[in-house]
Amino acid sequence: MFESDEAISIVILAGTAVILILAISVVGFIAAYRIRKESFLKEKNVMQQTFQQELLRTQLEIQEQTFKTISQEIHDNIGQVLSLAKMNLATADIEQEHKSAEKVYMAKDLVSKAIQDLRDLSRTLNTETIVSMGLLKAIETELQLMQKTASIETSMNIEGTVSRLEPQKELILFRIVQEALHNVIKHSNARQVTVDALYSNQYLYLKISDDGQGFDISEETAGSGLRNMQSRAKLIGAEWNISSNAQGTLINISIPITS
Amino acid sequence: MYWLKIIYYGLLTLCLTALFLNYKRVGRHILLFIPVIILAIQTQVNGDILKAEGLGEKRFFVFHIYIPLEYLLLSYYYYLLLRGKWVSYFFILSNIGMVAFSAVYYSLNKASFYHPDFAQFVLGSVFVTFLGIIFFSQFFEKDERVDLISYPDFWINVGNLLFYAGCLFVMGLHYSLQKRNSELADRLLQINYYLNIILYFLYIVAFTCSKATKRYQ
Numbered sequence: 001m002f003e004s005d006e007a008i009s010i011v012i013l014a015g016t017a018v019i020l021i022l023a024i025s026v027v028g029f030i031a032a033y034r035i036r037k038e039s040f041l042k043e044k045n046v047m048q049q050t051f052q053q054e055l056l057r058t059q060l061e062i063q064e065q066t067f068k069t070i071s072q073e074i075h076d077n078i079g080q081v082l083s084l085a086k087m088n089l090a091t092a093d094i095e096q097e098h099k100s101a102e103k104v105y106m107a108k109d110l111v112s113k114a115i116q117d118l119r120d121l122s123r124t125l126n127t128e129t130i131v132s133m134g135l136l137k138a139i140e141t142e143l144q145l146m147q148k149t150a151s152i153e154t155s156m157n158i159e160g161t162v163s164r165l166e167p168q169k170e171l172i173l174f175r176i177v178q179e180a181l182h183n184v185i186k187h188s189n190a191r192q193v194t195v196d197a198l199y200s201n202q203y204l205y206l207k208i209s210d211d212g213q214g215f216d217i218s219e220e221t222a223g224s225g226l227r228n229m230q231s232r233a234k235l236i237g238a239e240w241n242i243s244s245n246a247q248g249t250l251i252n253i254s255i256p257i258t259s
Numbered sequence: 260m261y262w263l264k265i266i267y268y269g270l271l272t273l274c275l276t277a278l279f280l281n282y283k284r285v286g287r288h289i290l291l292f293i294p295v296i297i298l299a300i301q302t303q304v305n306g307d308i309l310k311a312e313g314l315g316e317k318r319f320f321v322f323h324i325y326i327p328l329e330y331l332l333l334s335y336y337y338y339l340l341l342r343g344k345w346v347s348y349f350f351i352l353s354n355i356g357m358v359a360f361s362a363v364y365y366s367l368n369k370a371s372f373y374h375p376d377f378a379q380f381v382l383g384s385v386f387v388t389f390l391g392i393i394f395f396s397q398f399f400e401k402d403e404r405v406d407l408i409s410y411p412d413f414w415i416n417v418g419n420l421l422f423y424a425g426c427l428f429v430m431g432l433h434y435s436l437q438k439r440n441s442e443l444a445d446r447l448l449q450i451n452y453y454l455n456i457i458l459y460f461l462y463i464v465a466f467t468c469s470k471a472t473k474r475y476q
Binding site: 005009019020022031 | 413
């Protein structure tokens with residue numbers, strides 16, 4: 001097969017060298033790839049942990065805010081209504097039948113209103129209800145409640161094919177909208193609030209606008225309300241921006257829709 | 260050659276010591292290397308004793324018995340290490356193939372049984388190289404986090420791939436060359452010694468890995 005010893009030697013040496021070079025290249029390539037992958041997985045792990053921590057912080061903030069809203073609502077609204085009902089019942093004179101019947105009816109109406117307010121409050125604050133009814137329905141309910149309690153005209157427009165987001169994202173998005181609407185009630189003196197929801201192929205665009213007195217954003221961005229909205233939007237991968245002038249305030253939110 | 264043999268024995272002893280000292284930290288499947296190394300030492304010692312007794316070239320039957328046994332243990336290591344249904348079939352069939360080939364080959368070439376004709380080693384090397392490549396391809400696709408420094412299987416397979424693939428030519432053509440020019444054949448056989456030194460050095464690295472594979476999701 002081989003003509004000389006030299007030929008065999010060359011075949012052995014060259015063959016061994018080629019095989020060793022190939023083996024070293026394969027091992028080197030795989031080791032380099034694994035080192036890169038390891039650093040990528042490490043980074044991903046850190047990001048996941050940061051995301052979980054942020055999510056937990058946001059959930060705690062939302063919970064805190066929810067307690068505050070409950071306390072405020074009970075004190076400012078339901079408490080007042082029930083006090084009025086109690087006053088009506090206390091001042092009802094049994095001997096003056098006609099007047100007392102009127103007061104009892106008034107007290108009955110006030111108690112009914114308090115019950116309804118409690119139901120509404122429960123519905124807007126219950127996380128499961130919001131998740132099950134979906135983002136748009138939850139916003140619509142919130143707007144109806146706002147119209148009823150704060151006497152502000154509300155409207156909602158939906159464009160495009162509606163598609164659901166992940167429950168966690170919908171909930172956080174709803175809390176952002178809820179905070180924006182509460183700000184309108186508390187600070188804007190607005191008569192009209194509009195929420196527009198536009199679904200494109202890849203994004204959901206939400207626009208919350210009012211015709212209130214507006215405010216100076218540069219002075220207010222340090223406030224925790226706007227900062228919270230911004231950080232929550234960032235947490236779910238949404239873009240959030242605000243503009244305001246004497247004619248009103250506009251908040252834009254856009255979030256990618258992942259199927 | 261003398262100092263090479265001293266290094267070789269030294270490395271084998273160190274391998275075994277490292278494995279005994281670190282047996283709790285490496286995976287259980289790696290403990291299979293205890294019999295592999297003991298077998299390697301015993302075969303080498305037996306070969307050297309027979310050489311000293313004057314059997315010379317005829318001592319090689321010891322290696323021809325050792326090679327299928329070594330392959331049995333190595334293939335069992337891969338059977339425990341690799342994923343896939345085919346691994347068990349490959350383990351059984353390759354071992355049957357190895358024993359059958361050795362029996363037929365050395366029955367037909369009786370002289371080869373006592374001489375350095377490593378045809379069965381070449382067959383075993385092809386199998387081990389193939390299994391090593393499969394290990395690296397599965398390792399490449401693995402989604403778990405793996406720290407190379409503390410992953411003994413990586414170092415064992417680097418050693419196996421370099422040694423078994425690297426020895427294919429020198430061991431395959433050794434007998435043909437030896438019949439024509441034994442001095443040159445022995446000189447070239449030094450490649451095998453050097454690759455053995457690399458192999459056992461990498462085994463020591465593997466057996467001294469401080470931790471077992473780190474697994475994260």
